[in-house]
Amino acid sequence: MDFEIVQIIQEFTTAGGAERVAWDLAMTFGRLGQKNSVVASKTPEVPPENVTLRPIVEWLSRVPKRGLFRHVGRLVVVPLFTIAAQFARLPERNTVLISHGDTFYGDILVVHAVNAENLKEKRQAGQWAWLLNPMHAWVALRDRLMIGGLRYRRYVAVSSRVKQELMSYYHVPPARIAVIPNGIDLSRFHPEPGFRTAIRESFGIPDKATLLLFVSHEFGRKGLAPVIEALEKRDDPDLWLLVVGSDNPEPYVKMARKTAGRMVFAGERRDMERIYPAADLFVLPSAYETFSLVCMEAMACGVPVLATRVGGIEEYLKDGVNGYAITRNGDDIAEKLDRVLKDGHALDSLKEGAIRTATSYGWSEISRKYLSLAEEVLEEKYS
Template sequence: MPIEIVQIVQELSSVGGVESVASELACAFSRAKITNTVVASVVGERATSGTHIERVGAWLSRVKTRGLLRYLGRLFVVPIFTMLATRAARHHPEAVVISHGDSLSGDVLVVHAVNAQSLAEKRLSGDWKWMLNPMHLWVSLRDRWMIGGLRYRMYVAVSPRVATELQDIYKVPASRIRVIPNGIDLNRFHRDTAAGIAIRREFGIPLDAKLLLFAGHEFRRKGLAHAIGALERLGPDVWMLVVGSDNPAPYRKLATVAADRLVFAGSRTDMPALYAAADAFVLPTAYETFSLVCMEAMACSTPVFATPVGGIEDYLIDGVNGYQIKMHPDDIAAKISAVISDHEALTELSAGAHATALNYGWDYVGSRYIELLEQVQASKRVPSSMPVPMIA
């Protein structure tokens, strides 16, 4: 019997990590000629040819989940969609249901991050602002039910670190965890020199300047303050372009000598062009699980300078595709200054970054998902069967 796949994700689009992962998987399933459906409330403009879209709670798309009031919007939207999607999944009893955290039960849960570990990292760094975000209470309760309660047959961890956290925090048996990294759309993310030049002209960045790119919606956790500190220590020909929807006001004040070379672009959807505009991508983040932006940068032949946390250390190799950095401006500045003005060194790092990304194409990642989902489907046919064993 041919496999049928149903994905559940609140938003299907190319904006954001989880949203784009679900979209790319849908495309990979379609290219593999597999019948697949996506249950979502918000659907972006990007086409997912061959995928059936089943919208539930479409009216939720009118509630803003980005911007200053995003936490309140999500607190309303996410729980309601989760309930609606959980009910919708029951209408597909023959399908293998894969959820990105937006249904209370299913067959395969993709764990993009373990929220409990993320909060622990924030507490260790002295960041307590997360307590003002009411979404964390919902996520905590949801994760205890979905993960701690073992409501799914299998759990996909996007990195070995996530797999370890699932075992340590929620006691998920190793036999029910499969590590499958996120992928990259190599057709969309590639070096486009003309697009990069257009970005520089849009923001008034000199074409001969050395440009660092930072991208992330949580400026504090992603380490923007450290990146700006590094910019302050670098030469007058080095600029920084910051992409993300967080409040830029507190961070503008951190730049003194480099104030005129720090540009905030806000939230953007043209990330390939932004990567192409940059000479290097910098992300001194405190916690990640895979960091899709780092892999997107590499696909666009942009070397990466990032902290070796949560999966980044699995593919970021010093001197090959970038450099691992510490969350300290001095360390970041020292490693960037060593290569930023060395054309030959940057060229070699760019080539290494692109070569790394070629190993993370979505068709290959999708094939690993399909292999797992076919095994899950086989286990569903035998009511008394044990969970699908992990294949190394």
């Protein structure tokens, strides 16, 4: 049966995690000849090939969701788009609606993260600043309606951990949950030796230096502090750290007594396919993840990963194969750095293992899993 896949996401761009997933799914559906469209308030000026854009409440795209007042912007944009999406005009027959958390109804809900688990991790860590962010109240209500209300025929969990969280927090029947990991655009993220020299020169990083890369817009939750602690403990003059993300660097610069001169804060970047190949190791001692696209992007570029075993990371991070598991502890990170860097051959082996891992997560393979699930839902929906 011919059918159309309709994705709903507030921002159809390549900017972030869920946005990037929706984008890559749409592009791959188009390449595979699958009719597909996207409902969003923010869309690219030049429509991509083989994807129909269905813009709604476009004025929301002018409300800033990043920067100093990002929480205020999100509190306006996210609820209003979710409500407006209920009234979007969509094809009535032979359609499968995939939501990325931006509508109360649909056929397939892609669960990129379970916020209840995220907040649990923060409480256990003694972090309470989230109570000042009213977005969490909205997300809690939305998730109770979307997930707890079982308004979808299927739920896509991006990792086995997320599947367990859906069952635990919202009692979603396991038969209605499909585990499909996020994919990686292998045509964009791949080893490119030429970027190593160019990026390092642009930041004043020596070519011979061993470069660690940390990427996140939330330096605290993702564990930048223990990374700096590890660098301070090793105090290796050839070990540098490049930090990419829009969070405030000042508290972390103050932490670095010995290594401040070997730390570079690059701010927000949109050219990560150029940044990753410049690094030797990617490090992410995150408190909570569901899949972590940045880890997989790093691996695709031939950069081994040091990360905590949280969420989907634990499913693809293999000690001694493509990186090592770490804890949010400076001593442990320093010990893993010693293990990797004491032998140059070991680092080369990890790089090869990282590339092999990433190749099995290409979007062509992942998209076919979505198509299979969509066909299953379509047969159930119109039988």
